[in-house]
Amino acid sequence: xxxxxxxxxxxxxxxxxxxxxxxxxxxxxxxxxxxxxxxxxxxxxxxxxxxxxxxxxxxxxxxxxxxxxxxxxxxxxxxxxxxxxxxxxxxxxxxxxxxxxxxxxxxxxxxxxxxxxxxxxxxxxxxxxxxxxxxxxxxxxxxxxxxxxxxxxxxxxxxxxxxxxxxxxxxxxxxxxxxxxxxxxxxxx
Amino acid sequence: xxxxxxxxxxxxxxxxxxxxxxxxxxxxxxxxxxxxxxxxxxxxxxxxxxxxxxxxxxxxxxxxxxxxxxxxxxxxxxxxxxxxxxxxxxxxxxxxxxxxxxxxxxxxxxxxxxxxxxxxxxxxxxxxxxxxxxxxxxxxxxxxxxxxxxxxxxxxxxxxxxxxxxxxxxxxxxxxxxxxxxxxxxxxxxxxxxxxxxxxxxxxxxxxxxxxxxxxxxxxxxxxxxxxxxxxxxxxxxxxxxxxxxxxxxxxxxxxxxxxxxxxxxxxxxxxxxxxxxxxxxxxxxxxxxxxxxxxxxxxxxxxxxxxxxxxxxxxxxxxxxxxxxxxxxxxxxxxxxxxxxxxxxxxxxxxxxxxxxxxxxxxxxxxxxxxxxxxxxxxxxxxxxxxxxxxxxxxxxxxxxxxxxxxxxxxxxxxxxxxxxxxxxxxxxxxxxxxxxxxxxxxxxxxxxxxxxxxxxxxxxxxxxxxxxxxxxxxxxxxxxxxxxxxxxxxxxxxxxxxxxxxxxxxxxxxxxxxxxxxxxxxxxxxxxxxxxxxxxxxxxxxxxxxxxxxxxxxxxxxxxxxxxxxxxxxxxxxxxxxxxxxxxxxxxxxxxxxxxxxxxxx
Ligand SMILES: Cc1cc2nc3c(=O)[nH]c(=O)nc-3n(C[C@H](O)[C@H](O)[C@H](O)COP(=O)(O)O)c2cc1C
Ligand code: SF4
Ligand code: SF4
Ligand code: FES
Numbered sequence: 001x002x003x004x005x006x007x008x009x010x011x012x013x014x015x016x017x018x019x020x021x022x023x024x025x026x027x028x029x030x031x032x033x034x035x036x037x038x039x040x041x042x043x044x045x046x047x048x049x050x051x052x053x054x055x056x057x058x059x060x061x062x063x064x065x066x067x068x069x070x071x072x073x074x075x076x077x078x079x080x081x082x083x084x085x086x087x088x089x090x091x092x093x094x095x096x097x098x099x100x101x102x103x104x105x106x107x108x109x110x111x112x113x114x115x116x117x118x119x120x121x122x123x124x125x126x127x128x129x130x131x132x133x134x135x136x137x138x139x140x141x142x143x144x145x146x147x148x149x150x151x152x153x154x155x156x157x158x159x160x161x162x163x164x165x166x167x168x169x170x171x172x173x174x175x176x177x178x179x180x181x182x183x184x185x186x187x188x189x
Numbered sequence: 190x191x192x193x194x195x196x197x198x199x200x201x202x203x204x205x206x207x208x209x210x211x212x213x214x215x216x217x218x219x220x221x222x223x224x225x226x227x228x229x230x231x232x233x234x235x236x237x238x239x240x241x242x243x244x245x246x247x248x249x250x251x252x253x254x255x256x257x258x259x260x261x262x263x264x265x266x267x268x269x270x271x272x273x274x275x276x277x278x279x280x281x282x283x284x285x286x287x288x289x290x291x292x293x294x295x296x297x298x299x300x301x302x303x304x305x306x307x308x309x310x311x312x313x314x315x316x317x318x319x320x321x322x323x324x325x326x327x328x329x330x331x332x333x334x335x336x337x338x339x340x341x342x343x344x345x346x347x348x349x350x351x352x353x354x355x356x357x358x359x360x361x362x363x364x365x366x367x368x369x370x371x372x373x374x375x376x377x378x379x380x381x382x383x384x385x386x387x388x389x390x391x392x393x394x395x396x397x398x399x400x401x402x403x404x405x406x407x408x409x410x411x412x413x414x415x416x417x418x419x420x421x422x423x424x425x426x427x428x429x430x431x432x433x434x435x436x437x438x439x440x441x442x443x444x445x446x447x448x449x450x451x452x453x454x455x456x457x458x459x460x461x462x463x464x465x466x467x468x469x470x471x472x473x474x475x476x477x478x479x480x481x482x483x484x485x486x487x488x489x490x491x492x493x494x495x496x497x498x499x500x501x502x503x504x505x506x507x508x509x510x511x512x513x514x515x516x517x518x519x520x521x522x523x524x525x526x527x528x529x530x531x532x533x534x535x536x537x538x539x540x541x542x543x544x545x546x547x548x549x550x551x552x553x554x555x556x557x558x559x560x561x562x563x564x565x566x567x568x569x570x571x572x573x574x575x576x577x578x579x580x581x582x583x584x585x586x587x588x589x590x591x592x593x594x595x596x597x598x599x600x601x602x603x604x605x606x607x608x609x610x611x612x613x614x615x616x617x618x619x620x621x622x623x624x625x626x627x628x629x630x631x632x633x634x635x636x637x638x639x640x641x642x643x644x645x646x647x648x649x650x651x652x653x654x655x656x657x658x659x660x661x662x663x664x665x666x667x668x669x670x671x672x673x674x675x676x677x678x679x680x681x682x683x684x685x686x687x688x689x690x691x692x693x694x695x696x697x698x699x700x701x702x703x704x705x706x707x708x709x710x711x712x713x714x715x716x717x718x719x720x721x722x723x724x725x726x727x728x729x730x731x732x733x734x735x736x737x738x739x740x741x742x743x744x745x746x747x748x749x750x751x752x753x754x755x756x757x758x759x760x761x762x763x764x765x766x767x768x769x770x771x772x773x774x775x776x777x778x779x780x781x782x783x784x785x786x787x788x789x790x791x792x793x
Contacts, residue, residue, distance in 0.1 A: 072777060076790045079766060109779045130783075138780035138788055149771050151718065 021067025031163035212542030253526030371610025413568030446664035464572025590616035605669035696739030
């Protein structure tokens, strides 16, 4: 989308979601602090935990995804994002690599559930049941990074990526300017 | 540890003067005697030649023809390359498996026969081809395969197996191979009649610098693939500092689809020897090595004999042809089944008794080569050209061929053509003319220069064979319209994955990633961006690999993408609900079973 179109049309929309993530990446979005006021000048938030809009209200320019896919609901939401967003960004290491939740990937699912609900040293579960309400989304056999499930357009690494990185990226995308990420923003030690 | 083993190892090591640089000879011989080089044997070798055990093991584990585990008394190696697959590999394989009652990679329970596959053994013009120990059998039929097994079972040694002898020197007693030359076209340079010693005599009448000047004037470029100007290479080697210098002949001929050096070694070994002696004179070397691929071991007795005859004629030895102070002799160094050893620095590693890892450059072999001494490595055909240049004159040579590419080129042509074989043609000939010569007018594609070269289609058959257009070490594999070209690409990638020495990550890992993505596309799980991925990753592998293997290994994919994009576009699908490799039902399978309920979101 060109600058010209940007100006003429209504403010572009941005949606965000946290799949199998810790919300740390969303905290980092909020860490842009007072710049959020500038951001609101540029965009309007659609579906996002930030404003608690649950369903998409229309087409979005950018979708920001935190966390990978651990269960079927994550997959559904991610597909929904792909459907509604022109540009999808994997935000943070969980979205990009699976992250911490993916540590279960080498352990069979049944063993994971047994350890969590039956055998773990701190488990108190006299009924010996593993939760199985139809409302609970089924887990996937392993945790998938987003780009293995749908096509992702950009990856912003970091755990979480810093507020400045997120800010720079969004501003670049929204103003159609080249992205400048100085070394300090992309070094991770 | 048996005393017998100790004696055997000791004898074999002493045969090389306990020289650890001759490790290839030591382990090859032990492999032959013992059927394998066991842990105990490796310990003994290390002690005997005064090196570390790991040095021995790194050699034994590197080469395909060496093994720690004991193999059968006879090893049958089926050439499993693309051309053989086109001409009956599967049939032959099944026949052997059935007749022997074993699968590929296994040994019969009586330890008599091991069945394996190996990449191109340089017999593509007479596929399907196999090796039985060092013996070669070509155009093998199912009956032929059964007959081989029967005879081996009856106790016949591989060299006594019945075979129809090939033409030319193939039927001489020292070769007695069932190999045909299929020499379809003799040119003026390599396969013209030969008068032994004349070229060398003319060379030693000049000064070494004059010899090099002649090679330069002839504008000779290397025939091994890279096309480096030979005179310049010799100049560098001559002027490099070193108390000794070496001439090495690259007779590894491992590029699948190439077999022209085989025919040169069979019919013109004298010309090669003369060329090497001239090189020795020009650069100031006293020793030459011929690095002969293990697959051509059947030629070794014949080549040793030819060397001996050259010594008898004083073309090798002391004061060669009466030139005081010019001493030169040649030793044959056998390889042991590793494509990368055709790369000149890996070849040098192998000659030094190491695993066939390429070396860092610089220093180039011309500065620091074999054992650290200045070394010129040249292809078989290159040496032969040199001999003719010295005999007939640089002017004569440079008039043949085209301006930038003088002389003739030997082409190895195989595949879907009526007359497969070796053709000596002047540079500057078009692909179309070549195909007409070989009877391949209906070709749908030609792989030029082997897997590391490029795949071209009929719209490019007007292109010219020369260094500036279609450069090639000489391999042309021709595919008819009924062939699945992407299967060819897939096979070539497998080949590079198998043959990578593993030293650098781009080649070791990159080729696997390329192949995996290609497989997904071939299985209908590709999307258009995958093609960009292949191209970008392929170019990265090329740009960041350490030696020529990795620098060319993505070519099958890159050149088919470029010249046959339609094949790929027909397979990839855009706008799919998921990444094509993601299978939601499979991902949910376990959980559905554990929970005993279906998915809320994704009905089957
Ligand atoms: C992987 C690989 C395999 C090669 N195999 C051969 C070979 O079998 N024979 C050969 O002459 N050159 C081969 N080459 C080229 C050699 O490195 C070297 O360039 C050549 O032997 C030089 O001889 P020339 O200048 O006479 O061509 C190979 C190169 C690479 C990278
Ligand atoms: S990347 Fe780090 S901060 Fe972001 S969701 Fe994963 S664990 Fe949390
Ligand atoms: S490019 Fe491949 S073959 Fe060459 S050094 Fe690297 S890993 Fe070895
Ligand atoms: S000999 Fe089998 S493909 Fe070359």
